[in-house]
């Protein structure tokens with residue numbers, strides 16, 4: 279069984295739907311029970327199998343209850359995608375302590391809590407695949423995302439450390455670092471601008487491949503990392519970013 283956190287919408291929902299389409303039973307974990315159930319209904323209508331487990335990943339008792347419910351009903355969780363996150367916007371000194379604490383509670387404490395609840399069963403079952411959804415902001419600097427970027431860099435470091443700790447037990451740990459992805463989080467991020475459409479076009483142009491990514495672009499790489507085809511892949515950070523993280527200054531065309 280696969281558990282995807284933050285899977286009631288956006289990238290997490292896309293990953294859950296993709297896994298279900300490949301035959302996996304998927305745990306849909308998000309804050310809102312109704313929204314989780316709506317994704318379950320969608321997956322079941324498409325012929326897949328899913329279970330809703332509403333929880334706040336920053337709350338230990340809720341995480342234990344959600345993971346325990348999946349384990350009791352369906353056995354070990356073989357694939358875990360740590361996708362749920364929040365993204366306060368602004369330079370560091372303008373990020374409120376409240377937003378900062380929530381960011382750490384969800385993006386880092388939440389990842390820790392879900393891993394701690396899932397890993398013993400994964401090891402007992404002989405191994406599995408853990409995927410942290412990080413971000414290019416963990417690799418390069420982008421404006422107004424300082425505090426968020428701290429958490430994404432931390433997830434990339436965590437990926438390397440966990441891959442070392444759990445390799446002998448057959449647990450592979452990798453991260454996926456999306457560039458700008460066309461998701462509800464992106465649309466909320468641009469909404470503060472006077473011309474969100476113009477900003478979206480700028481995001482397209484920022485990526486060397488000439489467009490922002492789709493949710494499927496991310497789900498495809500997660501599917502690979504979860505599969506046996508990635509059986510020798512651990513400790514890696516896969517950028518899914520249209521080349522933005524390796525982009526240098528673009529030279530002007532020069533006659534030579």
Ligand SMILES: NC(=O)c1ccc[n+]([C@@H]2O[C@H](COP(=O)([O-])OP(=O)(O)OC[C@H]3O[C@@H](n4cnc5c(N)ncnc54)[C@H](O)[C@@H]3O)[C@@H](O)[C@H]2O)c1
Pocket residue numbers: 283284285286287288289290307308309310333334335336360361362363364365384388411412413414455456457458459460461462463464
């Ligand atoms: N959209 C992008 O451009 C982009 C780029 C790089 C990385 N990412 C990362 O991809 C992941 C998904 O992003 P998205 O764009 O789909 O975001 P989103 O805001 O659309 O979805 C995030 C989901 O996580 C859930 N969530 C938030 N806090 C939670 C909590 N405490 N407990 C349980 N669930 C919680 C939300 O309810 C929501 O359904 C995030 O980790 C994000 O940082 C997104």
